[in-house]
Amino acid sequence: MAQDLDEVTATEAAELALGHIERLTKRQTLGVTSVRPTEEGWLAEVEVVEESRVPSTANILGLYEVDLEPDGELVSYRRTRRYARGRTE
Template identity: 55%
Template sequence: MILLPARQGTESDRTAHRHVADDRREAEPSREITAELPAAEAGEAGLHAITSLTGKEVEGVTLVEPTDDGWLVGVEVVEDRRIPSSGDILALYNVDLDMGGNLLSYRRTRRYKRASGAAAEGAW
């Protein structure tokens, strides 16, 4: 195998390449810089955070609400499977995200049986 030396460009080639790279960075806004993350993306970020942190099966997103410094996302999780499924133990987690969709905190706010729909709404 023959190794050839790397091609050395002129100073103007390197400068032009640097300007193109800078232009690309300016054209592609970063999620951390963007002040507004769409609600759907915030919901997905909250769902992903709970899935990766708890390892539990997720039922779905129950709440996506903007806050002063980001998003509050509610995620329903199957904590314990039972037979029949009406006996499953579900939990509701609240996930706090910053404006870029990064996890700030999460907490389990409720646990309840699947069959007790009123409990999921905070009736007990």
């Protein structure tokens, strides 16, 4: 499948999602936990430090869903989860 010149790759979408969330939340991002193509572009999940605590194992993290256009422009974002670092489901 040929890619349009204005479409970004999955790697680029992940990097753009990180940048969008850092700028909008003014919080430290830890990384992208997932990125996948959708009918409308890309959907990425970004992990963010919501509250820094001492020790860092007590930090509160947030998981943000980031919806991007095929060219990487932000459509929307929302926090889908908030949890203590190291806590498993």
